[in-house]
Amino acid sequence: MLKRAAHLLLLTTSLFGAAASAQTKPTAWPTADHVTLLPNFRFGTGETLPQLKLHYLTLGTPHRNAAGHTDNAVLLLHGTGGSATSLLNPVFSNILFGPGQPLDIAKYFLILPDDIGHGQSSKPSDGLHAHFPAYDYDDMVRSQRMMLDDLKVDHLRLILGTSMGCMQTFVWGETYPGFSDALAPFACQAVELAGRNRMTRYMAIEAIRQDPAWMGGEYKTQPVQGLRTANEMLLIMGSSALQMQEHEGTRALAEKWVDDYLKRTMASTDANNLLFYMNASRNYDPSKNLERITVPLLWINSADDFINPPELGLADKMVKRMPQARFILLPITDATRGHGTHTQAAIWKDYLIELMQRSEPKP
The missing domain is CATH 3.40.50.1820 (Alpha/Beta hydrolase fold, catalytic domain)
Incomplete structure (x- = not known):
């Protein structure tokens, strides 16, 4: 234990x-x-x-x-x-x-x-x-x-x-x-959780669901295109415009950062796991x-x-x-x-x- x-x-x-x-x-x-x-x-x-x-x-x-x-x-x-x-x-x-x-x-x-x-x-x-x-x-x-x-x-x-x-x-x-x-x-x-916040999450979820390789969640290998699009959405959601402009201030640096990020996240992310934890916020509303x-x-x-x-x-x-x-x-x-x-x-x-x-x- x-x-x-x-x-x-x-x-x-x-x-x-x-x-x-x-x-x-x-x-x-x-x-x-x-x-x-x-x-x-x-x-x-x-x-x-x-x-x-x-x-x-x-x-x-x-x-x-x-x-x-x-x-x-x-x-x-x-x-x-x-x-x-x-x-x-x-x-x-x-x-x-x-x-x-x-x-x-x-x-x-x-x-x-x-x-x-x-x-x-x-x-x-x-x-x-x-x-x-x-x-x-x-x-x-x-x-x-x-x-x-x-x-x-x-x-x-x-x-x-x-x-x-x-x-x-x-x-x-x-x-x-x-x-x-x-x-x-x-x-x-x-x-x-509504507006743009829910929209971006929904787009990430649907990118996976709409990928034919997802196969209703029973894929043998990761649905690469859907998972890549979902991870790209999450990159934007968590981004900092000021920091990215300062540290990736050229086209080459910006593109390399994206390539490195995707290589890292694609290797460590399971599509079903991502879909479920992105959707866990669907009924969140403490305002009541x-x-x-x-x-x-x-x-x-x-x-x-x-x-x-x-x-x-x-x-x-x-x-x-x-x-x-x-x-x-x-x-x-x-x-x-x-x-x-x-x-x-x-x-x-x-x-x-x-x-x-x-x-x-x-x-």
Whole structure:
């Protein structure tokens, strides 16, 4: 059930992730590997799996207060197409996990799951292919809660989620009010996923479905054309115009970047997995129940985020419905990375420190 390991992290990037700074070196964190097996897991669609496997990593040691409740557990949720190791990215972990840092592993017990459909958790490519249950964010959050029960964690100090994890953080806050002392959703909106955001996801999904080589999900080799088009859509969604212009400022550099990206992602992406995790957001809409979120909440988006453009003005409206919520829009700078700014912890670390102070439980 539990294996001790030191993960020497190489650069990991989710579909909507950010590239690490060349000046930030990977750290060998003393992570522990865990697996929770959930029998007869029932999905929101009514579909079931005889056994749902959830893999997750932990760092640090759990602590219980005088009442016997965990008081130092932090749940860290990755983005679409990522995994538990995505938030071991040095531009995130090196800034937050070390001595004296906001999520110092000597003080906090960090829990990093592979979500359903991701990493080493149950996913379509394990064998069910397109017959895998059509999971959504509600299923993901409910399975995370069951994972915590298995781990004997009955309370969280913080939930911090990036991109897909950002949306799951809102779902957590509404579904299990007060289970966490604080919430930190980074890089998402708190409304139905519609407009251009859904359009781009739908185009990526349909590129795969319409490829004859997909064969209803029973392909023997990857449907290359559909998968390539889907990955191209995701490249645009996660892009940063300023950074790309500065670092790929010639035609040759721009084309080489695309070629290298596609070579890397095509080799590591399964079409069914991509189709399912892109579609998991189809019924996301926390706007109906935001008033249930009453704990301190720090919501951060960046102005150069193609997926969550600030001109929509959505966050400014939604944040007012949560009594202790604060919304920060980060301006475009040389340090931002479009949607991937959610992983660039140095930019927003001070805001996180303030949230942890503001949400400190009273003795």
